Amino acid sequence: MNSSRNSTLLPLALLALSCLTAHADELDTLQFSAQENILYDSNVFRLSNSVQPQTLLGTSDRSDVIETTTLGLKLxxxxxxxxxxxxxxxANYHYNRFSFxxxxxxxxxxxxxxSFTPELHGILSTDRREYIDYSADVQSSALINHRTDRSTVLDAEYDLGGAWHVVGGAYNRTSTSSVTTVYEGDYRITGGDAGLRYVFPSGTSITYRFKSDQGQYTGLPATTVFATNFSDRExxxxxxxxPTGRTTLGARVSYFERLNDGxxxxxxxxxxxxxxxxYxxxxxxxITAGLARNLYSYQTNTDSYFIQNSVYIGSTWKATEKTAFVLRAQHFWLNFAGPLPGFAxxxxxxxxxxxxxxxxxxxxxxxxxxxSLLHDVRSSNVPGDDYTSNGISITAVASF
Structure with missing residues (x-):
């Protein structure tokens, strides 16, 4: 599904905490956790260097210290x-300067x-995630967008015997924002998929899936220039x-099509x-590395979607049993296209x-x-859409 880019562009706080999952201990049956994160962010609202913060914020300061306290339970x-x-x-987010x-x-x-039998098994899952979406273009309004994503997914797999498996499933996804925008509107999607998987004796697998869903953008103005109902095919x-005990490779290639009703x-x-x-x-x-290409909806008079290409590389060095060093860098190229008739x-x-x-x-x-030390910068050929933000973060996580 390609409606939102939020799962790709990470805010500084998530970048700082992304290494936690990579080194998590094996869970006990029941585990409680308490986490305290203090983040200094030099440009909270992702304002362009050409913008005077005094005009939008009533202060010359762009920075803030954000304290986040998280209590959790895992079973x-x-x-x-x-x-x-x-x-x-x-997770409670407390801003020292911009308390609103x-x-x-x-x-x-x-x-x-x-698992109904060893041959027929799958996963039924549901989740909710609320986070700060810095990819939303609301900098000129001095706002921060909170996005809430929800999903319920059923995946199933049946072993036909030998190497062949039948796979399929159904899903429902929604995404809502605290800041109303038309270019990246709220949406809900319901659909399903079906396909085949071939598993080699080595464990290598190739899977084909056909996906089809129906969706709707919600909260958009009732005009003829914004798409509301749509269908996806993939x-x-x-x-x-x-290939070796030290190397894993994964690849996904799809042909994606979005059709907007009317x-x-x-x-x-x-x-x-x-x-x-x-590796x-x-x-x-x-060392980890990868690249990706995606298409996302983005509705303005001059654009209908954008193409996002990205590459990343990361490395982890466990210097001792108690100490590890993590490096990660990722770069995105976004190209916007699809103007409405009459607009250049x-x-x-x-x-x-x-x-x-x-x-x-x-x-x-x-x-x-x-x-952690963090860096987040965007350049653009559209004046005022660039920004630079640097951060320093310290996090303590206790689990019991």
């Missing part, structure tokens, strides 16, 4: 062939890894391969996909670079401390 329980996983948390931005996010993810091929000029289609690789240089050092294309082109350097220290199993 991982097996009953015979069944497995139940639950992860819930509440304070909010509490409630998030959850629950999954039933079901033919997807996915490849997973572990507004064909907003339609778009093309090849999308991604490639990811992970363990030594027992203590690993604006040929907007953006580039976004995000990078992270962090050190982790885990003195005991139940405690981890992370310090």
């Amino acid at each position: 991982d329980k097996h009953y015979g062939l069944q497995r139940f996983v639950l992860d819930v948390n509440a 931005l304070n909010f509490t996010a409630y998030n959850y993810a629950a999954a039933w890894h079901w 033919n997807e091929f996915k490849f997973d391969w572990a 507004l064909a000029t907003r339609n778009y289609s093309g090849i999308i996909g991604d490639f990811d690789a992970a 363990a240089l030594t027992a203590k050092t690993s 294309p604006d040929d907007r082109q953006d580039q976004v670079t995000q990078s992270l350097m962090s050190v982790e220290w885990q003195p005991i199993r139940a405690l981890k401390v992370i310090g």
